[in-house]
Amino acid sequence: MTTSPRLLPQGDKHSVEDGLFLAPKFDAAGLITAVTVDAATNAILMVAHMNAEALTKTIETGQAWYWSRSRNSLWLKGETSGQIQAVKEIRVDCDQDCLLLRVEVGGDGGCCHTGRPQCFYRRVDGVSDDGTIKLNWV
Amino acid sequence: MTTSPRLLPQGDKHSVEDGLFLAPKFDAAGLITAVTVDAATNAILMVAHMNAEALTKTIETGQAWYWSRSRNSLWLKGETSGQIQAVKEIRVDCDQDCLLLRVEVGGDGGCCHTGRPQCFYRRVDGVSDDGTIKLNWV
Numbered sequence: 001m002t003t004s005p006r007l008l009p010q011g012d013k014h015s016v017e018d019g020l021f022l023a024p025k026f027d028a029a030g031l032i033t034a035v036t037v038d039a040a041t042n043a044i045l046m047v048a049h050m051n052a053e054a055l056t057k058t059i060e061t062g063q064a065w066y067w068s069r070s071r072n073s074l075w076l077k078g079e080t081s082g083q084i085q086a087v088k089e090i091r092v093d094c095d096q097d098c099l100l101l102r103v104e105v106g107g108d109g110g111c112c113h114t115g116r117p118q119c120f121y122r123r124v125d126g127v128s129d130d131g132t133i134k135l136n137w138v
Numbered sequence: 139m140t141t142s143p144r145l146l147p148q149g150d151k152h153s154v155e156d157g158l159f160l161a162p163k164f165d166a167a168g169l170i171t172a173v174t175v176d177a178a179t180n181a182i183l184m185v186a187h188m189n190a191e192a193l194t195k196t197i198e199t200g201q202a203w204y205w206s207r208s209r210n211s212l213w214l215k216g217e218t219s220g221q222i223q224a225v226k227e228i229r230v231d232c233d234q235d236c237l238l239l240r241v242e243v244g245g246d247g248g249c250c251h252t253g254r255p256q257c258f259y260r261r262v263d264g265v266s267d268d269g270t271i272k273l274n275w276v
Contacts, residue, residue: 003265003266003267003268003269004271005265005271006268006269007269007271008270008271009214017252018178018252019273020263020273020274021270021271021272021273022262022270022271022272022273029264032184033171035173035182035185037182041180042179042180042181043180044173044175044238047173047229047231047236059262059265059271067259089261089262090261090262091258091259091261091262091276092250092260092262092273093144093184093185093258094252094254094256094257095179095258098185098257100146100182100258112232113232113267114155114156114232116232119231119232119236120230120231120238121229121232122158122229122230123227123228123229123230124197124228124229124230124275125158127141127143127197128141129141129146130141130144131141131142131143131199132144132146132159132160133143133145133146134159134160134161135157135159135160135230136158136219136263138229
């Protein structure tokens with residue numbers, strides 16, 4: 001019999017910051033931010049959200065599950081695109097309100113719904129005379 | 139005379155995803171998530187939030203400003219600790235609801251309020267017999 005992962009409620013500051021049990025802090029909508037990076041290159045692929053079920057399923061299955069805020073549903077990343085993310089490591093930050101997933105991307109190795117390998121494909125490139133902030137391709 | 143940076147409202151999907159002007163999407167609280175990485179190593183240092191003023195000041199000054207949700211105030215990172223973040227690049231994601239800052243950290247080079255160089259100093263390290271999720275140091 002395998003036991004399902006169980007997310008603890010947050011205790012005091014010391015246990016949250018220095019404890020060795022996961023006690024994630026979800027926001028008012030029940031979500032936690034997840035930053036997903038390529039385990040090999042450290043490149044930031046995407047930033048998305050998980051609810052408790054997505055996080056539990058990710059830990060159980062070793063594949064990245066998220067909560068889609070636009071579709072309002074659980075989302076196995078790559079279910080449609082084939083760009084399944086094999087989770088190599090999950091890190092948590094000091095106050096346990098953010099996760100960092102280090103993944104290996106399956107399928108064609110892509111991530112962004114626009115067809116690009118990563119979501120962060122533009123950078124700020126100065127301010128125009130009228131104050132608008134220019135972007136350029138990375 | 140210098141013009142202050144001006145944040146555009148979001149237009150249609152095409153202009154948001156493929157346009158070359160910054161039109162960030164703030165959440166209901168007026169905040170946008172910012173992931174901050176070390177420009178030299180790509181290590182993820184922290185994840186925080188910016189409001190429009192913090193983002194504008196970051197672009198104007200080249201130093202990372204955030205919005206502190208706990209203190210409910212603008213926050214020049216490093217003002218107290220000396221760990222000023224010199225911003226080398228700001229990237230934005232596909233739907234412009236997340237920023238990526240690539241920075242060089244001043245002072246003693248640290249970042250996390252716990253005294254560690256990065257906020258992500260623990261990783262998930264398996265599930266206990268009782269279902270609790272163990273962490274370990276990175």
